[in-house]
Amino acid sequence: MHTEKTACILCSRVCGLTVDIEDGKFVKIKGDDEHPISKGYICQKAARLEHYQNHDDRLKHPLKRQADGSFTQVTWDQALSEIAEKLNTINKESGGDAFALVGGGGQGNHVGVLYGQQLLGAMGSRFVYSSLAQEKTPDFWVNGRLFGEQTCHTTEDIEHADYVLFIGCNPFQSHGIPNARDTLKAIKKDSNRTMVLVDPRKSETAKQADIHLQLRPGTDAFLLSAILAIIVREDLHDRDFLAKHCTGFEELKKELLTLPIEEYVHRADVPLEDVYRVARGFATAKTACVRIDLGLQQTLHCTLNAYLEKLLYLVTGNFGKKGGNNLHTYLIPLLGNTDERKTVKGKKLKLTAHHKMIPIAGLYPPNILPDEIEHGGIRAAWVDSSNPLMTAADTAAYERAFNKLDLLVVVDIALTETARLAHYVLPAASQFEKWEASGFTLEFPNNFFQLRKPLFEPHGESLPEPEIYTRLMVKMGLIPDRFPVLERIAKLEPKATGHQLFLASFAAALSLKKSWMRYGASILYRTLGRALPDKAAAAAIFFPLALEYAAKYREAVLRAGFEGNRFTLAASLFRAILSRNSGTIISEHEFEDVWTLIKNKDGLIHLHIDEMLADLKDLRVEAQPFTDHPFILMAGERRSYNANQIFRDPDWRKVDKDGAMRMHPSDAQTLNITHGERVICKSLIGQIEVTVEIDDSVRSGMVTLPHGYGMRFKNSDPIGPQLNILTSGDHCDPFTKTPYHKHVPVNIIKTNTALSRATA
Template sequence: MTQVTQPGVRSDVTACILCSRNCGLAVEIQDNQFKKIKGDDQQPFSQGYICQKAARLEHYQNHADRLRHPLKRQSDGSFAEISWDQAIKEIAAKLLHIRDSYGGTAFASVGGGGQGNHLGGAYSRQLLLAMKSFYSYNALAQEKTGDFWVNGRVFGNQQCHTTEDVEHADYILFIGTNPFQAHGIPNARDTLKHIKKDPNRTMVVFDPRVSETAKQADIHLQLKPGTDAFLMSAMISIIIRENLHDQQFIDQHTYGFEQLKQVFLAVPVEDCIHRAGVDSELVYQVARDFARAKHGCVRIDLGLQHSLHTTLNGYLEKLLYLVTGNFGKQGGNNLHTALIPIISDTDERNPKYRRSMYHHMFPISGFFPPNILPDEILKAGDKRIRAVFVDSSNPLMTYADTPAYTKAFESLDLLVVVDVAMTETAQLADYVLPAHSQFEKWEFTGFNLEFPKNGFHLRHPLFTPTGNTLPEAEIYTRLLEEMKVIPKQFSLLKKIAENESPKTKRLGYMAALGALLAKNSQFIPYAASITYRTLGETLPNNAASTAFLLPLAIKFAVENTKAVQRAGYQGNKLTLGFDLFEHILNDRSGVVISEHHYEDVWSLVAYKDRKIRLAIPEMFVALAELKQEPTLDQTEYPFILFAGERRSYNANQIYRDPAWRKVDPHGSLRIHPEDAARFEVINGDKLRCISRNGQVEVVVELDAGMQKGVVSLPHGYGMRYQGSEPIGPRLNMLTSSDHCEPFSKTPYQKYVPVKLEKVA
């Protein structure tokens, strides 16, 4: 609970919103501002841990680009403040006209939940359904869908997702990830320190640069950019050739190994190692030692997923722990439960799932890749996208090819942006709708990905909302009501909610809601707004937007009854979810929602026989094509750029005020000293970085940890704060929509050919 520590200062708890870990925070607040931020010891997973970025969150909460009123673009291009009633009525009318005139393919949603800003996604998704559209574009589809597709084939459903038990592993492969800066594992820097100090544990890092994590590793395989698939396929071949695979595990839990075996016996191991540019003897050592490890696991991230062969990479990294039996055990890789259904299962073989109009692209996990969106707006003729809702996202800065996005968004009949700040994308909008900040409303993250214990942290508001803003739940519910998709009153259902008592555990309300939806099936897609307007208005502390968590908690408890009971909740299969919901609502530091046993992982495999499929024909084709892949001609563009490196003082786009940075204010280009000498530049000098798509000026930083011929730039820069010139590199002036994997359309952000020129 909130406590007053000194006059005018109160203490409270919340969570960080800068990466997927969402570490718990204990804060002191004064005058509607953060005064002090530290780790929350009571948060069951982070347990007091934070990194230095979280301490700067006042720069997110209060800055000069914060939106305070609804805005409408005028004929001269300026913006005028309007009322919420006017904004909702005009936007609803335009949406209905576009839907009824051109059909559902004329509308797309973009974003719908920034980092840690996931509660609103339950409400924004409803607008997509009201528009009869299936076009949902977001960051997950720019980063993870190749991996999700592989999960669907290997485990039986794209919603099956693996996590890694790094804390208990004695042999860890970090491939394409730098958890010291990017986190992604529990209490990353402390965990890395513990591994480094333990002589019985081994840390291996696959990274083209000497990253902060690589500096702590026992073994660093400094491979060439874009060669991860060559190196992993060589390791798998070595393991199979030398009979180091776990045959007992394979026979008991998988299908397709004999087919897989023949494919990998044909892999040219030495040629693959040569292509990767690493020491052959060291690769054999790592392959053998990982296969023999008692508890081995693999952690990967965007360095693997934003590089060449992204989908094949996702397949190969899974084979590393599957053929060695490092799955479904402590210290290995495991599936996990999820309270919030962030993704869905959309297999392209199912004709139910429609494709995009221009690229004929299929959705993966329910999403379409942002790389195709400009073409779907500009090139699809009468079936083109004409209206876009952008929610908690800044595509002009975060998706590849800024010029293409600018041209596409300027051509729309309607562009609406829901955000907390006047972003570069908002500056192109017809309407800008200001949302509460993440600390002014109830919020949570859907990235609860732990096993065997999993948790959930529902964050309550800390601050009085800024200006005339609204939470997303209210914005989208008002739009649905104005569009006549749902009525403004559900009087009977609301009355039942009001008359519930703690003894009834809201059983009467859930029964009435079920009856309403059974009788009026057209309301089922809008259950979030219905619970918001009924049950929500009876919840304490203005927690209306959290009401839809009750049916999700009930569903979770029914599906994971024993694990929820082990976590300490009371009730039978019918009532257990009500107790879980109450704890989620009231325990401010977050809760453990389930406690599984490691053998329970097999119940999470989606195939009916609970067996893993190792043989994926499409991946065998990709592996065969790998052998024939020519080396890149670097005559015109002799450098490879890593676009989007994570550093100490860059973060996602929610940090707009550059004053938050203590170091690296320019977002410098890291370059090997010998490469810099060719251009006669030193630290602080400028180079022009040029790709086939565009160019940016960058400030030089010498870094002997870079490979020669390789340079890097950080993400999170390039914003025009308060209308200024761009501050730092605008990365996506360099990246192109068509520089991507043909299958998933995932951009090759970690493999951008560039050339450099000295700036006079």
């Protein structure tokens, strides 16, 4: 048995782990005390990662689908040769608009995406359909308007805030904040600190909160605008902050002063006195911050919600300070800036053919992909580390569309539901069988990064994504397999030079062969990568990223303890990333640095957004949503034993094996439904059978179902609810196409009644 350092891969926190390994298995998993952020923290989900690493559905070989739908094992050479030929043919016949990249990355799985994006250059496409665009693009779009670029992203300093406002999230289960349960406990114990939760469900976090505003589902915009109106009406906004750092407040103020506060609070169905208490408490706290998640981001008015929640900390001056909300830096460039008002390098943004949809942060929404395949000319899709048949809205629409593709390739560690439809399935090494890292290191003022070395040999013939994509680029005739001169320079150059000779040679090679510039990641992988210790070739891409980071944030990198000039500082940072198994602090900023991260030319925050003020006005005349479905389903609840789709083996769950539907006791009594009974949950587009859990944590008139279920294991029937049979791609934000997964109208029907109707 031996002990190694790694990280959890189940949520954005990527907490550090110390693992004991024996006979190719995890035998003990605990928190890593030396991790610079999590410092030994661990939750119960991470302790069961053996169920991810070793299970019966792991892929061992490349597979090719036959005419009858079955799969046959093929060699890597055959699979990649045939795929390359098909991609080149489709590109020649139909151009880049016929190709889409789906997924890429995932929790704790971001090295591969840096190589996979080369496919876009190879195909001349800009179409990336990402889970981030299913969840976060309203947030990215509003950030672009407020701060100047969609790459600007805020984080929250909950650990040091006196007043914490959680909206649409349950960090006790979903985490998303440092050492979530310990942090919540610390706030609860401190009588000088206040915790508020805004959520339709009485969650585990709600039980620790000082105030719980258990609003009616879908009314967040009414409640948040009422809170802002109270703050402005009572002159609790931070005049000095607004005058010094913002523009456009006066137009916003005029609108807020005329809002009908009592009417909006009544719409949200929460006590008026509690709303006043929260507005005054948040505005007058010494430090306050806001933490939001999908409960706010995937419900009605989600783009307006993104605007309003940011106004809470901006109007009160809780920005750019300890205990407030702040911008942060990135090592891995997760996002682009695709402002529809501007061109990118002189070119107009690439719109989708059917929906004419704009990209936001360089991403396109999965909601529209089935239509773009069926009506927009997409002929080939490459799915990486994603299972959209299970995770994107309208499973049936995805199944129809994917079956019409000329080429569907899936890269994954298991034969997922999406992979079952693919023409080729390429087995990827697991996250513990390759060099890996996470891009979700979004800390401020101190940011960190952890590069994780492989702990096991790849399963069967599976390969790390950098190797898969590099071989594919070679097969497509885009780059040679070897670069002898660059390889020799990389091996012979002393480390102390900061790789200056190699970088000069690399730049010269790209200038001579400009077509290679699109494939720099694979060229680095084949050259500098082969000179790195411990077979860390995939990590070569982090040297130019370290070079860029050290140049942008030199003073912050120096404060973190690194030394050197432009090249040697980056080399020092790169070496630390490679060698420090528990991760390392890569930058130490000061709170004043936040203002250097704003991208507006005037350095100010632009509060006046025409589209958002128009949406705010429209709330006044918006009728109550009408539906003949009496219940609102909140799809995708976080629970003790659900995670993302990488956990396929159902044995990992200690409780809630069925992924039960939670229903209020009064609703169950009205429908004569008992605890544990099987019922039909039916939406406008589909129905599934679920188990009922009677639970007073939900409001009457709403039900909840967890995500992360509905998968097959060892060729079984689906285990647990297949949520996206119920969700429609059309039920979404009209601008960003973000699905309203937290506000799905449904009927609940006793099973025998539903079956008799179906038979009739």
